[in-house]
Amino acid sequence: MNPKDPNAGERPPRPVTAAMVARAAGVSTATVSLVANGKASGRVSERNVQKVRQAISDLGYVVDGIGSSLARGVSSTVIMVAPDISNPFFARLIAGVRKVLGSDYQLLLSVTDPGQSPSVPEVRRLLGLRPAGLLIDAPNRQFLSELGSPIPVVAIDAPDAPPQVPAVNLDVAQGARDMVEHFAGLGHRKVAYLDANTGTATLRQRQQAFTHAVHEHGMQLPEGAVIATTIDVGEAAAGFAAAWPQWQAQGITAIGCATDTHAYGVLQEARVAGLQLPDELAVAGFDDLPYSSTTNPPLTSINLDAEGLGSGAARQLRRLIEGEPLDASHLVLPGQLVVRGSTVAQA
Amino acid sequence: MNPKDPNAGERPPRPVTAAMVARAAGVSTATVSLVANGKASGRVSERNVQKVRQAISDLGYVVDGIGSSLARGVSSTVIMVAPDISNPFFARLIAGVRKVLGSDYQLLLSVTDPGQSPSVPEVRRLLGLRPAGLLIDAPNRQFLSELGSPIPVVAIDAPDAPPQVPAVNLDVAQGARDMVEHFAGLGHRKVAYLDANTGTATLRQRQQAFTHAVHEHGMQLPEGAVIATTIDVGEAAAGFAAAWPQWQAQGITAIGCATDTHAYGVLQEARVAGLQLPDELAVAGFDDLPYSSTTNPPLTSINLDAEGLGSGAARQLRRLIEGEPLDASHLVLPGQLVVRGSTVAQA
DNA sequence: CTGAAAGCGCTTACAG
DNA sequence: CTGAAAGCGCTTACAG
Numbered sequence: 001m002n003p004k005d006p007n008a009g010e011r012p013p014r015p016v017t018a019a020m021v022a023r024a025a026g027v028s029t030a031t032v033s034l035v036a037n038g039k040a041s042g043r044v045s046e047r048n049v050q051k052v053r054q055a056i057s058d059l060g061y062v063v064d065g066i067g068s069s070l071a072r073g074v075s076s077t078v079i080m081v082a083p084d085i086s087n088p089f090f091a092r093l094i095a096g097v098r099k100v101l102g103s104d105y106q107l108l109l110s111v112t113d114p115g116q117s118p119s120v121p122e123v124r125r126l127l128g129l130r131p132a133g134l135l136i137d138a139p140n141r142q143f144l145s146e147l148g149s150p151i152p153v154v155a156i157d158a159p160d161a162p163p164q165v166p167a168v169n170l171d172v173a174q175g176a177r178d179m180v181e182h183f184a185g186l187g188h189r190k191v192a193y194l195d196a197n198t199g200t201a202t203l204r205q206r207q208q209a210f211t212h213a214v215h216e217h218g219m220q221l222p223e224g225a226v227i228a229t230t231i232d233v234g235e236a237a238a239g240f241a242a243a244w245p246q247w248q249a250q251g252i253t254a255i256g257c258a259t260d261t262h263a264y265g266v267l268q269e270a271r272v273a274g275l276q277l278p279d280e281l282a283v284a285g286f287d288d289l290p291y292s293s294t295t296n297p298p299l300t301s302i303n304l305d306a307e308g309l310g311s312g313a314a315r316q317l318r319r320l321i322e323g324e325p326l327d328a329s330h331l332v333l334p335g336q337l338v339v340r341g342s343t344v345a346q347a
Numbered sequence: 348m349n350p351k352d353p354n355a356g357e358r359p360p361r362p363v364t365a366a367m368v369a370r371a372a373g374v375s376t377a378t379v380s381l382v383a384n385g386k387a388s389g390r391v392s393e394r395n396v397q398k399v400r401q402a403i404s405d406l407g408y409v410v411d412g413i414g415s416s417l418a419r420g421v422s423s424t425v426i427m428v429a430p431d432i433s434n435p436f437f438a439r440l441i442a443g444v445r446k447v448l449g450s451d452y453q454l455l456l457s458v459t460d461p462g463q464s465p466s467v468p469e470v471r472r473l474l475g476l477r478p479a480g481l482l483i484d485a486p487n488r489q490f491l492s493e494l495g496s497p498i499p500v501v502a503i504d505a506p507d508a509p510p511q512v513p514a515v516n517l518d519v520a521q522g523a524r525d526m527v528e529h530f531a532g533l534g535h536r537k538v539a540y541l542d543a544n545t546g547t548a549t550l551r552q553r554q555q556a557f558t559h560a561v562h563e564h565g566m567q568l569p570e571g572a573v574i575a576t577t578i579d580v581g582e583a584a585a586g587f588a589a590a591w592p593q594w595q596a597q598g599i600t601a602i603g604c605a606t607d608t609h610a611y612g613v614l615q616e617a618r619v620a621g622l623q624l625p626d627e628l629a630v631a632g633f634d635d636l637p638y639s640s641t642t643n644p645p646l647t648s649i650n651l652d653a654e655g656l657g658s659g660a661a662r663q664l665r666r667l668i669e670g671e672p673l674d675a676s677h678l679v680l681p682g683q684l685v686v687r688g689s690t691v692a693q694a
Numbered sequence: 695c696t697g698a699a700a701g702c703g704c705t706t707a708c709a710g
Numbered sequence: 711c712t713g714a715a716a717g718c719g720c721t722t723a724c725a726g
Contacts, residue, residue: 015497017703028713033705045711065475066416067703070718075413077476079455086438094432094458106472108426109456111441125453128412129424150362233580233611234638264580271619272643291581296619364719375697380721392695414719417702 016061025055032056036063074151075130078105078317081118082137084198085111087231087261088289089306090137093156096310097135100318105132120146127151133317138200152320156313159201161330166320168312168331172202172286175302175335176209179256179284182300182337184217186344188254188282191219192247194236194266195228196258203258206286210256222250229262236265244273253281254343260285260292263299267342271296282343286335297341304335363408372402379403383410421498422477425452425664428465429484431545432458434578434608435636436653437484440503443657444482447665452479467493474498480664485547499667503660506548508677513667515659515678519549519633522649522682523556526603526631529647529684531564533691535601535629538566539594541583541613542575543605550605553633557603569597576609583612591620600628601690607632607639610646614689618643629690633682644688651682 018029018036025032027048034040035052044052055061069075078101084090094107101107110126112118117140126134133152136144141160147153154166161167183191193210196203207226214221224246229239236257247255257263263285267277275281277297285292288303312331319326340346365379372379374395381387382399391399402408416422425448431437441454448454457473459465464487473481480499483491488507494500501513508514530538540557543550554573561568571593576586583604594602604610610632614624622628624644632639635650659678666673687693 015703018705019703029704030706030713030715031711037705043711048711062471062475064477064703065472066413066422066477067718068475068705069413070417070703070720071705073718075476084438085432085441085456086435088433091431091433098458098460106476107458109432109458111445111454111456113445124409125412128409128415129422129453130411130413232638234641238641268615291579294581294585362719365721366719376720377697377699377722378695384721390695395695411719414702415721417704418719418721420702 015064016059017064018061021052021055021059021061024059025051027052036061069130073130074132076105077108077129077131078133078135078314079108079110079126079129079131080135080137081110081112081123081126081139083112083116083118084138085109089287089304092306093137093310096307096312097314098310099307100311100314105318105321117143119143123147123149133321135313135317138202140201152317154313154317154320156309157200157202159205163329166316166326166329168309168316168333170202170304170309171332171334172206172302172304173209175286175304175337176206176256177213178335178337179286179302180210180213180217180219182284182339182343183254183256183282184219186254186278186282189219190222190225190250190252191254191256192225192227192243192252193221194240194255194257194262195226196231196262197228198231206258222247222252225250225252228258229265231259231261233261233265233268236262237269238265240266241269241273244269255281255283257283257285260287260289260299260301263301263342264291264295267295267297267299278341278343278345284343288338292338293340295342297346300340300343301338302335303338305333308333362411363406364411365408368399368402368406368408371406372398374399383408416477420477421479423452424455424476424478425480425482425661426455426457426473426476426478427482427484428457428459428470428473428486430459430463430465431485432456436634436651439653440484440657443654443659444661445657446654447658447661452665452668464490466490470494470496480668482660482664485549487548499664501660501664501667503656504547504549506552510676513663513673513676515656515663515680517549517651517656518679518681519553519649519651520556522633522651522684523553523603524560525682525684526633526649527557527560527564527566529631529686529690530601530603530629531566533601533625533629536566537569537572537597537599538601538603539572539574539590539599540568541587541602541604541609542573543578543609544575545578553605569594569599572597572599575605576612578606578608580608580612580615583609584616585612587613588616588620591616602628602630604630604632607634607636607646607648610648610689611638611642614642614644614646625688625690625692631690635683635685639685640687642689644693647687647690648685649682650685652680655680 018032022029022032137156155161158167229235284300286302288301292299292301365376369376369379484503502508505514576582631647633649635648639646
């Protein structure tokens with residue numbers, strides 16, 4: 001670590017093994033193992049602990065994860081399999097996971113092809129790495145029922161996970177109902193929905209609950225009032241721009257968006273079109289991304305706790321790994337409607 | 348894989364080992380190993396190959412990565428360490444890496460805290476996993492000089508990497524010069540620069556080369572004409588909105604942006620402010636993200652080959668891993684100015 | 695072409 | 711408290 005380290009930047013000759021440390025300290029590798037893993041107390045004399053510690057730091061010994069994993073049967077690695085990492089929601093999710101895993105487990109990400117649910121063979125290969133547990137983001141139901149993992153698995157954002165697969169989800173259906181109720185309370189009668197076309201379960205749920213709630217409230221979702229684009233401000237803007245003339249003619253005054261990203265596109269085009277928000281058009285989204293409080297106007301959104309989702313999933317996984325019982329196999333985190341200027345004129 | 352698999356969703360009793368396969372096929376584990384690793388040809392009789400293949404598929408055997416890694420000394424894992432994953436540029440980078448690694452190596456991501464260069468101890472722990480190689484995205488120079496890895500490492504987007512660390516970079520300086528020359532050719536005399544405040548070397552390079560080129564062309568970057576925000580459309584929009592009155596008063600007619608994301612913010616605010624682009628204001632960015640061709644107006648940008656960056660780095664790493672010589676330790680991929688409506692009125 | 699055996703680096707009963 | 715030894719699952723010279 002010393003910047004003047006003569007070895008800096010070069011290939012160290014060969015890695016330091018426990019045997020080398022044992023020799024240097026004059027003890028057995030068993031003792032080195034105990035000390036290196038913090039299991040020395042009460043089992044190794046203070047004198048030997050010191051000698052081993054000294055040798056470890058002198059030689060720069062790091063426990064070899066492979067040897068250790070083989071001996072123990074598992075590694076201290078947690079692998080998270082995720083289809084889509086390039087969005088701020090995911091970054092917050094990871095932050096939550098990392099927080100709970102701390103330094104006890106090493107988090108590694110395995111990215112599947114964009115928008116694809118992971119495949120069973122792919123995950124089986126990952127299993128060959130002997131992770132302590134697996135976190136699987138947005139898997140589809142079929143995958144989950146086919147997997148059958150020998151190690152603990154927790155699904156994230158998998159509302160359709162079978163009961164035997166622990167999962168932690170977001171209550172997006174309730175969020176959708178809250179959004180619709182909010183629109184209804186404001187007097188909107190005809191609404192539209194800007195969906196995401198990625199086909200994950202959480203997105204499907206949002207749309208279905210939205211549609212259902214609209215009818216329950218006696219409101220209308222006219223012909224052609226549900227369109228879908230990718231999760232991209234530009235695509236959403238273009239989609240809205242194309243649909244708006246007709247929607248306007250149909251008397252639509254409010255738009256629910258599957259994600260805040262979609263809503264940003266709507267806001268952008270609406271401002272360019274000179275629409276008065278929220279008077280002529282009300283817009284709301286899902287996710288409550290950080291920027292939603294500073295858009296113009298600020299965006300009404302369903303706050304979904306990405307970090308809580310990550311920490312919750314990691315917590316469940318730790319329980320499983322460590323053999324503790326789960327309070328519940330499926331956890332559902334509530335969302336929260338955050339009302340801002342895109343639906344209600346603010347002071 | 349059969350959906351009717353009675354084991355589906357349950358914990359398989361215990362993993363299948365090479366010894367079990369050997370017993371089932373009536374051969375030794377050595378033979379199983381040869382067949383399972385595709386090294387059988389010319390060394391195992393066709394008859395035994397068949398028997399082993401049969402047993403492998405009957406039992407669903409997968410080579411244990413841990414055992415294999417220990418025996419071989421390395422795993423077939425490539426770990427990519429990255430500070431910031433939540434942007435589309437990174438997704439394309441990954442795609443390039445995956446393409447070159449194919450199924451020969453398993454790509455795993457290790458995410459550092461947002462915006463942080465990885466730390467040496469962190470990476471040392473990763474080394475305990477015995478990866479075949481390491482890909483390190485946007486490391487700082489100090490990290491690189493301290494690391495001294497026993498395994499192949501390739502730095503990505505590290506223009507200040509020391510010569511002994513192979514790196515693949517983007518020629519952002521040339522890109523900045525091209526951008527400025529483009530502005531100059533259009534007759535702009537006073538320009539501004541909207542920087543990113545993340546402090547990575549590539550961003551620093553863009554800004555310095557831009558500034559330098561401005562002076563070389565006899566143009567001006569007036570007092571207060573360089574501001575910085577996070578890489579976020581909203582932040583950039585707000586930053587621009589706050590600065591524009593003064594910039595306008597100073598006679599600034601063109602803005603260079605450190606990333607397209609910044610430029611989107613400028614475009615957004617400019618349209619709202621009713622500015623005529625490109626007549627009253629010209630805007631250009633870096634990255635040429637997919638959406639840049641469909642903004643309104645389409646954005647002039649320096650196309651940086653994210654996928655090529657990923658595939659180039661992966662290719663270098665493979666060479667290193669496989670013991671082949673490198674053509675060059677440092678690779679620099681050219682950028683390309685793509686002129687669109689945000690700087691030049693289009694037909 | 696084949697299999698017995700050594701060895702990768704570690705952990706963990708076990709005997710002392 | 712301590713160390714010799716077995717064993718984790720695999721790969722690879724080696725002898726046949």
